[in-house]
Amino acid sequence: MKSYPSPISVTVDAVIFTISDGTLKVLLVSRDEAPFKNKWSLPGGFIHSKETSLQAIKRILKAKAGIANIFTEQLYTFDDSNRDPRGHVITISYFAFVREDQIKFNKAKHPQSPTFFSVQKLPPMAFDHAKIVKYAIKRLQAKLEYTNIVYALLPKTFPFSQLQNIYEEVWNRKLDKRNFRKKFMSLKLIKPTRGLLEGSRQRPARLFQFINPNQQELKKFF
Amino acid sequence: MKSYPSPISVTVDAVIFTISDGTLKVLLVSRDEAPFKNKWSLPGGFIHSKETSLQAIKRILKAKAGIANIFTEQLYTFDDSNRDPRGHVITISYFAFVREDQIKFNKAKHPQSPTFFSVQKLPPMAFDHAKIVKYAIKRLQAKLEYTNIVYALLPKTFPFSQLQNIYEEVWNRKLDKRNFRKKFMSLKLIKPTRGLLEGSRQRPARLFQFINPNQQELKKFF
DNA sequence: CCAAAAGTGTTGACTGTACACCCATGT
DNA sequence: ACATGGGTGTACAGTCAACACTTTTGG
Numbered sequence: 001m002k003s004y005p006s007p008i009s010v011t012v013d014a015v016i017f018t019i020s021d022g023t024l025k026v027l028l029v030s031r032d033e034a035p036f037k038n039k040w041s042l043p044g045g046f047i048h049s050k051e052t053s054l055q056a057i058k059r060i061l062k063a064k065a066g067i068a069n070i071f072t073e074q075l076y077t078f079d080d081s082n083r084d085p086r087g088h089v090i091t092i093s094y095f096a097f098v099r100e101d102q103i104k105f106n107k108a109k110h111p112q113s114p115t116f117f118s119v120q121k122l123p124p125m126a127f128d129h130a131k132i133v134k135y136a137i138k139r140l141q142a143k144l145e146y147t148n149i150v151y152a153l154l155p156k157t158f159p160f161s162q163l164q165n166i167y168e169e170v171w172n173r174k175l176d177k178r179n180f181r182k183k184f185m186s187l188k189l190i191k192p193t194r195g196l197l198e199g200s201r202q203r204p205a206r207l208f209q210f211i212n213p214n215q216q217e218l219k220k221f222f
Numbered sequence: 223m224k225s226y227p228s229p230i231s232v233t234v235d236a237v238i239f240t241i242s243d244g245t246l247k248v249l250l251v252s253r254d255e256a257p258f259k260n261k262w263s264l265p266g267g268f269i270h271s272k273e274t275s276l277q278a279i280k281r282i283l284k285a286k287a288g289i290a291n292i293f294t295e296q297l298y299t300f301d302d303s304n305r306d307p308r309g310h311v312i313t314i315s316y317f318a319f320v321r322e323d324q325i326k327f328n329k330a331k332h333p334q335s336p337t338f339f340s341v342q343k344l345p346p347m348a349f350d351h352a353k354i355v356k357y358a359i360k361r362l363q364a365k366l367e368y369t370n371i372v373y374a375l376l377p378k379t380f381p382f383s384q385l386q387n388i389y390e391e392v393w394n395r396k397l398d399k400r401n402f403r404k405k406f407m408s409l410k411l412i413k414p415t416r417g418l419l420e421g422s423r424q425r426p427a428r429l430f431q432f433i434n435p436n437q438q439e440l441k442k443f444f
Numbered sequence: 445c446c447a448a449a450a451g452t453g454t455t456g457a458c459t460g461t462a463c464a465c466c467c468a469t470g471t
Numbered sequence: 472a473c474a475t476g477g478g479t480g481t482a483c484a485g486t487c488a489a490c491a492c493t494t495t496t497g498g
Contacts, residue, residue: 008232008269010312047230049310052301077299077314079274088271090232092299092312161477178479179461202476203468383449400452401488424449425495 008088012056013044015095015136019153024169025116026133029064032112035085036126053092065114071152072096075136083128095136097152144170151210159197159205230310234278235266237317237358241375246391247338248355251286254334257307258348275314287336293374294318297358305350317358319374366392381419381427
C-alpha cells in the first residue's frame with residue numbers, strides 16, 4: 001500500500017443565519033490568534049483526525065457559540081491557493097440556521113464574542129470569508145424558493161407576517177401580501193392555530209404552525 | 223503561529239458525462255493499485271501539495287484519459303468516515319462534460335482502460351463512487367433545467383432531435399416534440415443554420431447552432 | 445409507394461401578478 | 472376617532488400540457 005501523499009490542512013467554516021429584529025444576520029466571531037488576529041471571521045477551525053467535517057462543525061459551533069442541534073448543510077469547498085497566508089489550507093463550508101430563541105451568548109464561555117451582523121452591514125472579514133458569506137446568501141435565496149427550510153427560522157407558532165418578512169429579507173424585495181399568502185397556503189405546510197398574537201397595538205394576528213411538528217428534513221415543494 | 227493540526231489526505235474525483243449512441247454515459251477507469259485494485263472507479267487521485275483541487279482534476283484527467291479543456295464544476299465534498307479503507311481520506315468531487323468527438327483513448331497512453339458506461343448499466347465501483355455518480359446525475363438533471371450546460375454536450379451544429387434526446391436521456395422520460403421545440407426556441411439560445419443533416423434515409427433534419435459561438439460559461443435561463 | 449423521422453398550431457387548464465378596501469385592536 | 476398592521480378576491484396575462492397530421496427523403 002502506498003503512503004498518503006501530500007497531506008493538506010482541512011478546516012471547516014459555518015455560515016450561520018438568523019433573523020432577528022426582522023433582518024437577516026450572519027454569525028461572526030473575533031479571531032483569537034494569527035493570522036488575522038482580532039478580525040471578524042466565520043466560526044470554524046481545523047478538522048480533527050478522527051472526525052468528519054460535519055462532526056467538526058458541530059463541535060466548533062458548540063464550543064465557540066454554544067450552538068447545538070441546528071440544521072446544517074454543506075455549502076462548498078473553497079481551496080483557492082491564496083485564501084490562507086499559512087499555505088495550502090482548504091475549507092469545507094457549511095450553512096445553517098438558528099432561531100433567535102436558541103441562542104444565549106456568554107462572555108465567559110464564548111470569549112470570541114460571537115455576534116450577529118446584518119448581511120447589509122458586514123464588517124471586513126478574515127481570509128476569503130466575505131466571499132463565502134456571499135455564496136451562502138445566494139444558496140439560501142435559492143433554497144428558500146423550492147424547499148421548506150424557512151421552518152428552521154421560525155418559532156413554533158408565528159404570525160403570517162413573520163413568515164413573509166423572512167422571504168422579503170432574504171430575497172431583499174417586497175412581496176404582495178395577498179399573492180404570497182395564497183401561494184404559501186397552497187403548499188399545505190402550515191395551518192392556523194387558535195392563538196392570536198397579543199401585545200401589539202393593532203389588530204391581533206392569527207398564529208400559524210407547521211403541520212408536521214417534527215419537520216426536520218428538507219422537503220422540496222414540487 | 224500554531225502548527226497545522228491533523229493533516230488529512232485529500233483526493234479529487236471527477237464524474238465525466240457524455241452522450242454517445244444516444245445514451246448518457248459516465249467515464250470510469252480500472253484501478254491499478256490497492257485498495258480496490260482492478261475495480262472500476264471514477265478517475266481521480268491525490269491533490270499535490272502546490273495545486274488546487276481544480277488543477278488536480280485537470281492534471282489527472284489529462285494523464286488518465288487524455289481529456290483537456292472541458293467544463294468542470296465542483297459537485298460535493300464527501301468525507302464519510304468509512305468511505306476509504308486507508309483511513310481518513312476526503313474527496314472533492316467534480317462533474318464535467320465531454321463531447322464524443324473530444325475523446326480518443328489509447329491503450330498505451332491510458333493503461334487504466336478509460337471506458338464510458340451507460341448510467342443504466344453501471345458496474346460495481348470502488349469506494350463510495352456509486353453514491354457520487356448518483357449525486358452527480360441528480361445535479362446534472364437539475365442544471366439542465368435552468369442553465370445552458372447542454373451546450374457542453376453538443377457539437378457545433380446538431381439537429382433539433384439530438385438536443386431533445388439529451389434532455390430525454392438525462393431526465394429519463396419522453397418529451398413532446400412540439401412543446402419542447404417551442405419552449406427551447408423561446409430561450410433564444412440557438413438558431414437554425416443553412417445546413418441539413420445528410421445520410422439518413424428519412425427527411426433530412428435542419429441543423430442548429432448556438433447563437434453565441436464561444437459560449438463557455440454557464441448561464442441561467444431565467 | 446412505403447417506412448421513418450422531421451416539422452408544425454390550437455385549445456384549455458393552471459399559475460403568477462396586479463391591484464384597493466375593510467377589520468380589529470390600543471391609545 | 473385615529474393610527475396601525477391584519478386580512479381578503481377578482482381579472483388578466485403568460486406558461487404549460489395535451490393532442491394528430493403533413494412533409495421529405497431513401498430504398
